[in-house]
Amino acid sequence: MSERVSDTPDARIPEGPIESKWSRHKRESKLINPTNRRKYEVIVVGSGLAGGSAAATLSELGYRVKCFCYQDSPRRAHSIAAQGGTNAAKNYQNDGDSVYRLFYDTVKGGDFRSREANVYRLAEVSANIIDQCVAQGVPFAREYGGLLDNRSFGGAQVKRTFYARGQTGQQLLLGAYQALQKEIAAGGVEMFPRTEMLDLVVVDGHAKGIVVRDMVSGEISSHAADCVILATGGYGNAFFLSTNAKGCNVMAAYRAHKRGAYFANPCYTQIHPTCIPVSGDYQSKLTLMSESLRNDGRIWVPKNKGDVGKPAAQIPEGDRDYYLERKYPSFGNLAPRDIASRSAKEACDDGRGVGPGGLGVYLDFADAIGRLGKDTISARYGNLFQMYEKITGEDPYTQPMRIYPAVHYTMGGLWVDYNLMSNVPGLHVLGEANFSDHGANRLGASALMQGLADGYFVIPATLPNYLADQKPGSVAADAPEFKAAEDEARERVAKLLGVGGTRSVDSFHRELGLLVWDKCGMARNDAGLKEALEKIPEIRESFWKEVRVPGSGEQLNQELEKAGRVADFIDFAELLCRDALHREESCGGHFREEYQFTEDDPEVSSGYTNEGEAKRRDDDYAYVAAWEHGAGGEPVLHKEWLEFEDVKLATRSYK
Amino acid sequence: MNLTLKVWRQGGPNHKGKIETYPAEDIPEEASFLEMLDIVNERIITDGGEPIAFDHDCREGICGACSLTINGVPHGRESAITTCQLHMRKFRDGDTIWVEPFRARAFPVLRDLVVDRSAFDRIIEAGGYISARTGSAVDANATPVPKADADEAFEAAACIGCGACVAACKNASAMLFVSAKVKHLGNFPQGQPEAKRRVLAMVRQMDEEGFGNCTNQYECEAVCPKEITAEFIADLNRGYAKASLEETLG
Numbered sequence: 001m002s003e004r005v006s007d008t009p010d011a012r013i014p015e016g017p018i019e020s021k022w023s024r025h026k027r028e029s030k031l032i033n034p035t036n037r038r039k040y041e042v043i044v045v046g047s048g049l050a051g052g053s054a055a056a057t058l059s060e061l062g063y064r065v066k067c068f069c070y071q072d073s074p075r076r077a078h079s080i081a082a083q084g085g086t087n088a089a090k091n092y093q094n095d096g097d098s099v100y101r102l103f104y105d106t107v108k109g110g111d112f113r114s115r116e117a118n119v120y121r122l123a124e125v126s127a128n129i130i131d132q133c134v135a136q137g138v139p140f141a142r143e144y145g146g147l148l149d150n151r152s153f154g155g156a157q158v159k160r161t162f163y164a165r166g167q168t169g170q171q172l173l174l175g176a177y178q179a180l181q182k183e184i185a186a187g188g189v190e191m192f193p194r195t196e197m198l199d200l201v202v203v204d205g206h207a208k209g210i211v212v213r214d215m216v217s218g219e220i221s222s223h224a225a226d227c228v229i230l231a232t233g234g235y236g237n238a239f240f241l242s243t244n245a246k247g248c249n250v251m252a253a254y255r256a257h258k259r260g261a262y263f264a265n266p267c268y269t270q271i272h273p274t275c276i277p278v279s280g281d282y283q284s285k286l287t288l289m290s291e292s293l294r295n296d297g298r299i300w301v302p303k304n305k306g307d308v309g310k311p312a313a314q315i316p317e318g319d320r321d322y323y324l325e326r327k328y329p330s331f332g333n334l335a336p337r338d339i340a341s342r343s344a345k346e347a348c349d350d351g352r353g354v355g356p357g358g359l360g361v362y363l364d365f366a367d368a369i370g371r372l373g374k375d376t377i378s379a380r381y382g383n384l385f386q387m388y389e390k391i392t393g394e395d396p397y398t399q400p401m402r403i404y405p406a407v408h409y410t411m412g413g414l415w416v417d418y419n420l421m422s423n424v425p426g427l428h429v430l431g432e433a434n435f436s437d438h439g440a441n442r443l444g445a446s447a448l449m450q451g452l453a454d455g456y457f458v459i460p461a462t463l464p465n466y467l468a469d470q471k472p473g474s475v476a477a478d479a480p481e482f483k484a485a486e487d488e489a490r491e492r493v494a495k496l497l498g499v500g501g502t503r504s505v506d507s508f509h510r511e512l513g514l515l516v517w518d519k520c521g522m523a524r525n526d527a528g529l530k531e532a533l534e535k536i537p538e539i540r541e542s543f544w545k546e547v548r549v550p551g552s553g554e555q556l557n558q559e560l561e562k563a564g565r566v567a568d569f570i571d572f573a574e575l576l577c578r579d580a581l582h583r584e585e586s587c588g589g590h591f592r593e594e595y596q597f598t599e600d601d602p603e604v605s606s607g608y609t610n611e612g613e614a615k616r617r618d619d620d621y622a623y624v625a626a627w628e629h630g631a632g633g634e635p636v637l638h639k640e641w642l643e644f645e646d647v648k649l650a651t652r653s654y655k
Numbered sequence: 656m657n658l659t660l661k662v663w664r665q666g667g668p669n670h671k672g673k674i675e676t677y678p679a680e681d682i683p684e685e686a687s688f689l690e691m692l693d694i695v696n697e698r699i700i701t702d703g704g705e706p707i708a709f710d711h712d713c714r715e716g717i718c719g720a721c722s723l724t725i726n727g728v729p730h731g732r733e734s735a736i737t738t739c740q741l742h743m744r745k746f747r748d749g750d751t752i753w754v755e756p757f758r759a760r761a762f763p764v765l766r767d768l769v770v771d772r773s774a775f776d777r778i779i780e781a782g783g784y785i786s787a788r789t790g791s792a793v794d795a796n797a798t799p800v801p802k803a804d805a806d807e808a809f810e811a812a813a814c815i816g817c818g819a820c821v822a823a824c825k826n827a828s829a830m831l832f833v834s835a836k837v838k839h840l841g842n843f844p845q846g847q848p849e850a851k852r853r854v855l856a857m858v859r860q861m862d863e864e865g866f867g868n869c870t871n872q873y874e875c876e877a878v879c880p881k882e883i884t885a886e887f888i889a890d891l892n893r894g895y896a897k898a899s900l901e902e903t904l905g
Contacts, residue, residue, distance in 0.1 A: 057789040069753035072710065073776050075816055076718040092796060109801040128792070135792035137776055137843045138811040164809060170717055177853025185780040193773065215683060216668075216765055245712040279685045280768045285714045387716065390740045391687075456789050504700040505695070550705045555667060558708050559700065 002350075008262065008626045008640040010308035012418045013117045018103075018646045020123040025418065026461050030468035037062035039472035042463070043210055043225040045197050045252050046392045048171075049448055050431025051231030053455030058208055059188030066223055067180070068192045068212060070247055070561075075177040078233060078245040082169025083290035083384065084153060085161035086448035088126040093150050097158040099123045106446060107647045109155040109336050110411070110439020110648060111588035111616065113626070114270070116646055117418060125457040126449050130162055132456055136175040140164050151295055153444035155336040155654070157485030160502060165291050166384045172448055176455070196561065197252045198489040199535045200228065200259045200427065201481050207256075207427035208475040212528055213493070215561060218554040220483040220489050223354045224475050227426040227466055229459065230256060231451075234410035234432040236269065238569045238576060239521070240513020241406035243275060243288040249565035250572050253414055253433050257575075261422040262415035262626035262638060264435035266572070267580035267590050270442055271522050272408030273299075273340035276391055277360045286406040287391055289363070293442040294333045296368035296377065297401070299324050299340070301352040301361050308354055310398050313364055315655045323347055327610055331654040338589045338614070339443040339654060341405035346612065347521050348404075353494045355402040364400035405522060409447060411438040411589065412579070415626040415640070419462035423626075426466060430454035435624065440588025493553045496563045501546035505562040508543045510569055511535070520577050525593040529581040533574065540570045577626060578635055586614035618649055656682050656748040660695065662707055663755045665764050668771075672764065673807050674753075678708075688731070688741040689714060689721065692754075707754075709766040713742040714739040716880060717864050719815030722822070723768055724755040729819035729878045737817060737880045757822035761829070761865040772818050772901040774864035775832060782856035783836040798844055808842035811835040820875035820883075826867030831875040833857050834891035836882050839896065 014025040014539050030039070044055040047069040055067040071077060091097040107114055130148070134140065140162050141149040149587035150159040164171040183189040194215040201209040201222065209224040235250035237244035257263045274289045300320045302308055307315050323343055328335045335343070346359045347353060354360045369377050374397060378385065385396045392402070413436060414422050414429040421428050431451040438446060519532035543566070551557045586595040596614045603609045616622075623639040630636040658679040665672030677699070682691050689711050696706035712720040721738040725731035729740045746752065754768065762770040812835070820831040837854050840846035846853075869888055876885040 060788050070774060071712060071718075072720065073774070075779075076712055076720050078713060081713045081715060081717050090795070128790075130795045131792035132787065132789060134795040134798075135785070135787035135845055137808070137840050137846055139805055139812050139839065139843075140795075142800060142805045144802050146801050147796045164812075165773075167717065167813065170815070171809075174812065178779060179787075179789075181776060181780040182786060191776075193776075244720060246714060248714050280683050282683055282686045282690050282694055284687070284690050386735070387740070390716075390736055390742065393742070430884045434759075443740070485750045502701055504697050508695060525798065544670045548700055548703075550700060550703075556708060556769060559706060565662060614879070 006640045007586070008415060008624070008638045009417065009423045011115065011640060014418065018116060018120045019490060021117050022124055024172050029461055030464045032322070032464045032468055034062050037066060040064065041066065041225040041473070042227055042229060042465050043223060044068070044229045044231060045210065046077065046231035046233060046433070048077030048079035048231060048233060048431065049173055049451030050174055050455045051229070052077065052173065053452050054229055054231060054430055054459050055189050056176060056179035057456050057460050058463070059183035059186070063652065065189040066192065066225065067189055068195045068197060070196045070215065071195065072194050074180055074191065075174065077173060078248055080170045080171045080447065082246065082448050083166045083288065084292040085151065085163035085168045085445040086129065086452070087153065087160050088130045088162055088449065089123050089160060090127050090130060092148060093159045095158045097644045099162050101141065101158065102126060104158065104647055105156050106437065107439065107491065108128045109443035109651055110441050111652055112439065112618070112644065112647070112649050113587050113642065114313060114437055114439030115642060116644060121458070122450060122453050125645045127454045127516065128457055129449060129452045133172060133175050136179060137421065138164065139173050141164065146645060151292060152334060153322050154291055154334045154340070155443040157330070163292065166292070166381060169425060169448055171451065192337060198255065198564070199485045200256045200486045202259050202424060203475050203479055203481045206425045209477060209482060211482070211489045213489070216556050218552070219485055220493070222350050222477040222486055224477040226465065226470050226472055226480065227428065229428045229430060230414065231430040231435045231455065234413070235572060236407045236410055238513070238573050239407040239517050240509050241283060243272060243286050249362045249568070250564050251568045253422050254423065254568045254572050256414060256422070256424070256427060258629050260424045260611050260629070261630045262426055262628055263412070263575060264415040264624050264626045265579065266576045266627070267520070267583055268411035268440045268588060269407060270409040270411060270589050271341045271405045272534045273344055273405050273586065274363060274386065274403045275336055275406035275408070276401055277355055277404040279356065288406070288408060289388060289401060289403055291337070293363060293381060293384060296380065297333065297363040298322055298367060299333055299361055299363055301347045302355060306350045308352060312364070312548070321352070328654045329607070335654050336443060338439060341522055342591060344405055360402040360404045362400035365396060366400070369397065405518070409442055411440060411442055412434070415624065419465050420459055421466055428459060428461060428463065433538050440590055470612070492564070493560065496549050496567070497553055497558060499547045501547065502547045503548060505547060505549065505559055505566050506548060508539060509566045509569065512573055515539070516573050516576065520580050523591050523593050524580050526581065529577050532577045533581065536574045536577065537647060543567065543570060547602035575584065576637055579625055579627065582637065583619035583621060583625065587616045588614070603651055609651055624650070656680060656743065656746070658746065658749070659751040661751060661753045664707070664767055667765065668763055668765055677744070682743055684744040686743045687714070687739060688743065689739050690744055708769050710769050711739060715798070717815060719817040720742065722757045722770060722817055724757060724822060726753050729757055729822040731878055735880060735882050737815070739871060747884055751904060758819050759821045759827035760868070761827060762821065769854040774866070775816050775818065776859055777864060778821070778829065778833060778860045779836065781860035782849065782853040785840055787845070801845060804842045808839050810843070811838035811883065811887060814883055815881060817880065819878045819880065821866060823874040823878040824867065825872060826870060828869045828875070829861050829866040830888045830891065831883060831885060833861050834887035836889045837891050837894060850894070851901065854891065854894045854898050855902065881900040
């Protein structure tokens, strides 16, 4: 057993019982009076659920906000693509839900690798989010009585998910976007669309601004502020193929990491079980089929390998293996994502996968259509069925969907304390970009909840703890640190344009993604990770020798944008694999083949869990791995040991 | 499959543009339209040229970034989809395909197929919201909303702000876009206090941005990837007439 000594900065978790930590913290937090707030300038990078809601709310409070996004409009941030819903401990269904249960489910769902106090706060403010969104006019699904409807998501035994058909992310984002536009009109927010952050500027150890590139004119400029908030999403596109939007990237977070911010748990990546399978090497992205489909769809593969080529309809009921229902009778098809994904992989590795290449399982609605009728199913999932049909040319009303796991979300991110501030004073990180509340696996309908919790309710309360000690406007964009960062950014652009090779940026991104997926995807092992760590530097070397970035820096240049992002993905992928190699245990989305339950374990022989399930090693690894970008680029590990006072550390079982 | 592309190329906002021809060879029919363009661009890059610029992001029909006019129709001829959801199996081997930006005076071209649609953001800024300061909301179930009203609001709220409605309209009118937002917010009790102000401000901003008027051509409805109905335009006109009359009368 290792000595449990944390060497990350103080996480500032408030004292006292978990139920009162957040109210106590708010009570004890600093305040800035309304007249003084307008003297402070706040930079928000990213305009999704976390960034958009933070920018709007901080402006309402009176701060002067500058908000940046790479999209042509803040309304297009990738939160918009979230389908299924957002959790809240409202207990409107009277089915026994509570703040504690949402907290417990989230900690357990994250395989006991998250910080209890943060998760409890998340569960607490979840209810306020629904109130806020309804007040903004978010058209959640309603029952005939006019009250809000709920459905179930994975890893929960209650119905606490609020939804707007299969477009919940879109509707919540439009709510935040409209609040943001309201504040732009009121003069509190200055918006910079089609603007990409190229670097973080740190002055006297504090984050005081950013360097950006105007993606239309190519102009590189600096913006100074009293603090910087990053809400720039996840790094799933390190794998090239993912459910992320094409533009999603790790650049802002990685640049901040290079300027001193710790990157926590990069190996915690979520592979979502229900995505449309890959169909060819031309493919540019993968499409998610919402987890909500598992409320009514049943997942199966043929019992016999000999049946895999047959049409689904010709395989009789008795010859089908509804493997989630078989292995996890209490949760069935609503087993959490990490578990459902690994089970699909197991079935396919066993030679029982369906469709081209044998990399697919069925998600079958025949029973639900028989029980509820086609109209009901269409009302619940119509747009998802249509999306599936458009992509595959197959009709899911008459034949089962084929699905396979794909990279979807990243639980890792920049390390933050309870105030959502990183170890670099002044740099705050919200939403998917922080390492946050989901531990080693995020439960469905929790990403929207976290993004909005951070932006609407947490950062407005915690930001004054930093700002109150700062003299407003103390640093201006003509400080030498800005000039130096700008020069570096210009040099990097020139370097990318000047390589003069013959290979496209995409070809390198694909090569990197395939490698990372293969060696650091759903299952990882020591040899594979070491191989990846040898190959990534080779990819980097050929990238900087052979890439061709056409055009100039003084124009709209999409290849240049991609090149900057891919260069950072290459560097970042090394950290991702390094973290996966160091964590010699399996937990949540991080499955190390060397650490799984076998028939010799008492937990298996007693029937508590199954052979092949993830085996944690709490004595040695119940910590947050926070990586520092050390001198010479060598990553230095810092540990934040996790204390579990309100949830008992236990082997996760969904049987 | 093998195709010929006729693509609008334009170096920058103030450059003159023209149609150029590109072969698109060995395209898998499972590929999406944008993946076909990726393949063509990959070849242009390795051959030493400058790739075709186009907006795209989520590639699953929800972000509203992709904006191509394909064979004269915004998002192509298939109904109820965005450009990124169009697949090559809908074309035939040997086809010639014309690819142009969404054209409208209020959507200036930035480069090739990329246009500036920030006018839509400014219309929302003018009044496309409900002012609900964070933290001031009452319990979400305090005000029941009839399911039919909520469902209709959702139909309108499904707008992705892509601008196909404008590009399809011979008047480059943004009435479908504006009416969808007015309908969405106006269908909720919490949208009522600002309803009159909203409709007046949004319509005036729309006019100021240089969008044309509606002359009931219904092209907008036909190309809308989210099948938003032009009936909302009739509601918008009624709401606007009523609000401006009340404004005049005081």
